[in-house]
Amino acid sequence: MTIHYEVVSEDNIYCIKDLCNGLMAYQKSKAKIHPEFFDNMNFETRMLPALKSSKENYIIAAKDKDETIGYAYSTIASKYTYSGGFATLQCDAFFDFDSVKTEDVGCLSQFFIKDDYRGKGIGSQMFRMSMDWLNSFKDIKDIFIFVSNGNDDALNFYLNKGFKISHEILDGFITVLRNS
Numbered sequence: 001m002t003i004h005y006e007v008v009s010e011d012n013i014y015c016i017k018d019l020c021n022g023l024m025a026y027q028k029s030k031a032k033i034h035p036e037f038f039d040n041m042n043f044e045t046r047m048l049p050a051l052k053s054s055k056e057n058y059i060i061a062a063k064d065k066d067e068t069i070g071y072a073y074s075t076i077a078s079k080y081t082y083s084g085g086f087a088t089l090q091c092d093a094f095f096d097f098d099s100v101k102t103e104d105v106g107c108l109s110q111f112f113i114k115d116d117y118r119g120k121g122i123g124s125q126m127f128r129m130s131m132d133w134l135n136s137f138k139d140i141k142d143i144f145i146f147v148s149n150g151n152d153d154a155l156n157f158y159l160n161k162g163f164k165i166s167h168e169i170l171d172g173f174i175t176v177l178r179n180s
């Protein structure tokens with residue numbers, strides 16, 4: 001198995017449609033609090049609007065030969081317009097706007113690797129690439145990651161990478177992680 005990584009252009013975004021929908025189904029399967037929130041979350045309601053509303057987008061795909069087996073989607077967006085990427089759920093994603101010094105923030109917004117390919121270091125590689133991209137914006141100090149309830153594997157993955165739990169939103173539906 002030789003995995004290679006490619007940046008996905010917005011013209012070619014449909015190549016990750018099935019993986020994005022797989023991520024929503026996976027998160028729903030793990031959730032104990034409001035799993036039904038995921039029912040209207042899919043590629044069309046989450047990925048396409050987020051691409052439009054964010055100031056910068058970075059999508060990296062992992063490929064095994066011609067098959068796309070994972071992707072990570074990062075954004076730079078205004079903290080004021082940011083809705084956590086949760087489609088129709090408008091929420092104040094940031095508990096304390098004043099603690100976020102800059103208007104724009106970074107976010108690792110979506111991250112999914114097909115089942116058979118997990119636990120082999122591919123996620124760590126894509127996480128590094130995503131952080132390198134986010135950290136290349138010198139004005140951006142704050143990076144956030146949103147983990148839905150019940151997804152303890154992902155939560156621990158990010159804690160092991162140095163992220164800290166910041167707060168919960170939507171009655172515990174989402175745990176917000178922050179880089180500092």
Ligand SMILES: CC(C)(COP(=O)(O)OP(=O)(O)OC[C@H]1O[C@@H](n2cnc3c(N)ncnc32)[C@H](O)[C@@H]1OP(=O)(O)O)[C@@H](O)C(=O)NCCC(=O)NCCS
Binds near residue numbers: 114154
């Ligand atoms: C979360 C995810 C992106 C991590 O990617 P990955 O390729 O599986 O992670 P890695 O192989 O790089 O593993 C990183 C660490 O997590 C551990 N780990 C990963 N998956 C694991 C699993 N299923 N069980 C136990 N440990 C696991 C690895 O042992 C490794 O630990 P180490 O750094 O101490 O060696 C991937 O598992 C995934 O797509 N999960 C389903 C979707 C999801 O939860 N997305 C996140 C939404 S916020």
